[in-house]
Amino acid sequence: MQSSSDDLRSASTTSAPRAGVTGFPIVARHDISDATFILEVHHPLMARAARAGQFVIVMSHPEGERIPLTIADFDRELGTVTLVVQAVGKTTREMQQTCHVGTSLHGVAGPLGQPSPLGTARTVVCVGGGLGVAPVYPQARAHKERGATVIGVLGFRSAELVFWEDKFREVCDELILCTDDGSAGIHGLVTDGLELAMERYPDVGEVVAIGPPVMMQACAEATRPTGVHTVVSLNPIMVDGTGMCGGCRVRVGDGVRFACVDGPDFDGHKVDFADLRSRLTRYRGEEAQALAHWEHTCRRAEVAAADTSELPTPTGA
Amino acid sequence: MAAKRTIRTIPAERTPVREQPAAERIGGFEEVSLGYDEVEAAREAQRCLFCADTPCMRGCPVSVDIPGFIRKVSDRDYQGAYETIARTNLLPAVCGRVCPQESQCEAVCTVGDSLEPVAIGRLERFVGDLAIANDWASRPFIPPTPHRVGVIGSGPAGMACAADLAKAGCEVTVYEALHLPGGVLRYGIPDFRLPSEVIDAEVANLERLGVRFECNTVVGRLFTPEQMIEEMGFDAVFIGTGAGYPTMLGIPGDSLGGVLSANELLTRANLMQARDFPVYDTPIPLGTHVAVVGAGNTAMDAMRVCLRLGAETVQCLYRRSAAEAPARAEELHHAEQEGVEFHWLTNPVEVLDDGQGNVGGLRCQRMELGEPDASGRRRPVPVPGSEFVMRCDQVVFAIGTNANPIIGQTSRLSLDKRGYLRVDEDLATSMAGVFAGGDIVTGAATVIEAMGAGRRAAAGILRYLGVRDESLPYDALGEPVFGIAPHEHSFVRLRVAETPSTHRTAVTAR
Numbered sequence: 001m002q003s004s005s006d007d008l009r010s011a012s013t014t015s016a017p018r019a020g021v022t023g024f025p026i027v028a029r030h031d032i033s034d035a036t037f038i039l040e041v042h043h044p045l046m047a048r049a050a051r052a053g054q055f056v057i058v059m060s061h062p063e064g065e066r067i068p069l070t071i072a073d074f075d076r077e078l079g080t081v082t083l084v085v086q087a088v089g090k091t092t093r094e095m096q097q098t099c100h101v102g103t104s105l106h107g108v109a110g111p112l113g114q115p116s117p118l119g120t121a122r123t124v125v126c127v128g129g130g131l132g133v134a135p136v137y138p139q140a141r142a143h144k145e146r147g148a149t150v151i152g153v154l155g156f157r158s159a160e161l162v163f164w165e166d167k168f169r170e171v172c173d174e175l176i177l178c179t180d181d182g183s184a185g186i187h188g189l190v191t192d193g194l195e196l197a198m199e200r201y202p203d204v205g206e207v208v209a210i211g212p213p214v215m216m217q218a219c220a221e222a223t224r225p226t227g228v229h230t231v232v233s234l235n236p237i238m239v240d241g242t243g244m245c246g247g248c249r250v251r252v253g254d255g256v257r258f259a260c261v262d263g264p265d266f267d268g269h270k271v272d273f274a275d276l277r278s279r280l281t282r283y284r285g286e287e288a289q290a291l292a293h294w295e296h297t298c299r300r301a302e303v304a305a306a307d308t309s310e311l312p313t314p315t316g317a
Numbered sequence: 318m319a320a321k322r323t324i325r326t327i328p329a330e331r332t333p334v335r336e337q338p339a340a341e342r343i344g345g346f347e348e349v350s351l352g353y354d355e356v357e358a359a360r361e362a363q364r365c366l367f368c369a370d371t372p373c374m375r376g377c378p379v380s381v382d383i384p385g386f387i388r389k390v391s392d393r394d395y396q397g398a399y400e401t402i403a404r405t406n407l408l409p410a411v412c413g414r415v416c417p418q419e420s421q422c423e424a425v426c427t428v429g430d431s432l433e434p435v436a437i438g439r440l441e442r443f444v445g446d447l448a449i450a451n452d453w454a455s456r457p458f459i460p461p462t463p464h465r466v467g468v469i470g471s472g473p474a475g476m477a478c479a480a481d482l483a484k485a486g487c488e489v490t491v492y493e494a495l496h497l498p499g500g501v502l503r504y505g506i507p508d509f510r511l512p513s514e515v516i517d518a519e520v521a522n523l524e525r526l527g528v529r530f531e532c533n534t535v536v537g538r539l540f541t542p543e544q545m546i547e548e549m550g551f552d553a554v555f556i557g558t559g560a561g562y563p564t565m566l567g568i569p570g571d572s573l574g575g576v577l578s579a580n581e582l583l584t585r586a587n588l589m590q591a592r593d594f595p596v597y598d599t600p601i602p603l604g605t606h607v608a609v610v611g612a613g614n615t616a617m618d619a620m621r622v623c624l625r626l627g628a629e630t631v632q633c634l635y636r637r638s639a640a641e642a643p644a645r646a647e648e649l650h651h652a653e654q655e656g657v658e659f660h661w662l663t664n665p666v667e668v669l670d671d672g673q674g675n676v677g678g679l680r681c682q683r684m685e686l687g688e689p690d691a692s693g694r695r696r697p698v699p700v701p702g703s704e705f706v707m708r709c710d711q712v713v714f715a716i717g718t719n720a721n722p723i724i725g726q727t728s729r730l731s732l733d734k735r736g737y738l739r740v741d742e743d744l745a746t747s748m749a750g751v752f753a754g755g756d757i758v759t760g761a762a763t764v765i766e767a768m769g770a771g772r773r774a775a776a777g778i779l780r781y782l783g784v785r786d787e788s789l790p791y792d793a794l795g796e797p798v799f800g801i802a803p804h805e806h807s808f809v810r811l812r813v814a815e816t817p818s819t820h821r822t823a824v825t826a827r
Binding site (some may be wrong): 001024045046049054059063065066083090091094106107108110111112114212239242243244245246247249251256258262275278279282283286287289290293294 | 403417418494495496532534535538539540561562563565568571572574577578579581584585588589590595596597598599600602637674721723726
């Protein structure tokens with residue numbers, strides 16, 4: 001990766017971390033945009049166990065919340081797992097400020113969820129939009145490794161925000177970039193890219209779509225007429241991530257499923273996206289409150305720091 | 318010793334326990350029951366008849382020597398009392414608080430035949446709290462064995478199992494999926510019933526016995542029980558992952574905003590400390606009028622948490638009558654004191670939408686009791702035309718839980734139809750060296766039953782490993798042959814016994 005990065009891998013591989021020790025060291029960080037950043041966490045057992053489609057629950061500090069993050073990549077030799085974080089709420093914005101190489105995460109539990117069933121389709125389209133670009137990568141790689149023809153369709157707002165293009169080109173037979181402003185690839189949404197891919201490859205047997213719910217729904221609608229199996233990866237609000245609270249329940253077909261233990265991958269043609277979207281907005285008020293409280297504390301800390309710096313230097317030190 | 322106690326000489330009235338007044342306590346999460354002081358404990362201890370046939374011990378799933386410890390309390394030998402309990406129950410401060418004594422030891426207490434039974438639970442808690450306050454710990458000299466055992470889940474079953482194994486000299490590692498140990502004690506039972514300091518103290522006790530806790534470790538996903546045995550060098554594994562998977566309401570509207578499982582509510586409030594939001598980051602949805610479905614201990618806990626979080630009304634719906642409610646008597650009583658409204662023989666049929674995707678009310682129907690069902694309880698049947706709408710803006714369901722699916726999904730262990738692990742009478746699963754107990758075997762039960770299962774599994778594991786369990790009454794099990802009890806599964810020890818010198822003492826002098 002060429003973006004600005006600091007790397008401590010060689011140093012931390014000698015520290016021999018164990019499963020479950022307090023603190024999971026961050027060994028690399030890359031900022032993709034002003035809101036999105038990639039963390040590589042040293043956790044050899046997790047890197048060994050992780051499969052495409054799984055996620056982790058991260059707790060950045062002891063008072064923090066448990067948030068689900070999809071595993072965007074894993075390196076079994078280096079013993080690292082890669083997480084992509086979009087700074088949108090209190091926790092993720094705080095992580096953007098505090099998570100640097102040399103610090104560690106308070107808790108990382110996983111790999112959670114069922115690994116993606118890779119199926120036997122000869123040709124697979126992997127669609128990633130927004131935060132879904134990174135998590136669709138291990139799926140594309142896994143399909144490539146089992147010998148399928150893989151077409152990648154990635155959506156970004158503009159050319160400056162494109163990331164992991166090289167990584168995707170390595171595992172995709174064809175890569176279709178889509179940007180909102182046409183500054184890279186085709187001018188359009190990922191659904192336009194998906195339709196293009198379906199035209200060029202009539203034998204597409206499976207579509208994997210990961211991204212915001214509205215995007216996954218649009219992809220599922222795009223394939224519904226032809227009935228091509230479409231897998232979506234759901235990311236509802238979770239607490240424990242181990243099947244205990246039921247907060248992540250989603251309606252799939254006639255039943256209620258828990259994304260954390262029954263998913264996170266489900267048949268996109270059967271998911272009730274309206275229900276998913278409504279449940280995702282449940283804590284909007286509390287989230288705003290948390291963000292306001294945090295920003296207030298940050299300002300107070302800044303003021304306090306400024307006050308301290310104005311104090312005369314103690315003598316006799 | 319004083320003259321023999323009889324039912325006529327002991328204090329007739331059970332010593333009441335001091336409690337925070339209901340009006341005060343619902344303002345916070347401080348513990349409701351304040352426990353006995355020394356005078357009260359001494360008075361209550363006088364009520365034990367020390368009867369010869371000790372029905373209370375048979376009523377206890379882990380057979381605590383109840384008359385033994387009460388006698389020590391009478392003699393003011395509190396440390397002795399603690400050691401007596403700790404021989405079979407390492408968590409007296411927990412069990413004194415959360416065991417359903419009225420259906421176990423106290424239900425069969427001889428005093429209870431004519432008067433109110435001895436308050437065994439309160440005495441146990443008194444001793445357990447003293448032990449924590451004075452930092453007593455049962456720390457016997459433990460000759461190490463070469464065995465390594467992994468315990469999956471740090472709830473009551475796992476902790477009890479780990480304690481017994483550590484005392485027998487095994488090297489024990491407990492894996493916990495969440496970020497703090499304790500399992501249901503931590504995420505499920507609120508602070509006003511079981512303060513987290515008590516759990517911390519009990520965990521620290523285990524750590525002093527040499528048990529290692531590793532949190533953030535989801536066994537099944539990070540590594541499997543099979544890998545623990547085959548690759549990670551564990552000689553045996555105990556699975557105590559519990560039955561935490563909540564049963565859904567399964568009625569129209571059950572995914573509306575404001576409908577959540579009691580597990581989620583309690584996990585947010587207890588484990589994640591959402592009650593201190595936004596100091597802690599996890600939020601909790603606050604309802605003004607809360608309806609809780611179910612009448613077990615979890616339902617009581619959920620209702621009392623809601624009251625403390627500021628709910629104006631909390632209503633409890635249960636499809637059977639008060640007599641069938643599975644909650645501990647004390648919890649029902651406390652919930653009632655604090656202002657919970659009970660609607661017995663009432664069943665929810667639909668959660669109503671307020672037009673914005675949130676709860677606008679709960680349509681219910683009245684029930685009546687019909688013929689007994691498979692559980693022996695009379696089956697509730699709907700009363701035709703009895704539907705009505707209950708006003709509420711939050712619905713919490715506490716209607717039972719199922720097996721946690723993760724171990725079943727990720728291992729080859731044999732499961733029953735409902736996803737619970739199949740075990741034999743030694744609690745051994747279908748895989749050699751892997752044992753299981755607690756809710757993941759039996760389905761949802763009590764803390765003490767899970768602890769009992771953990772201890773039974775520990776005994777099974779020790780026999781499997783060929784470690785002699787000296788607490789077993791060998792005499793009662795027939796004549797040992799060459800020093801080996803007939804039920805021992807492994808005779809590895811024979812070889813050790815043949816070598817004359819130091820090894821022999823190291824292994825058999827336990």
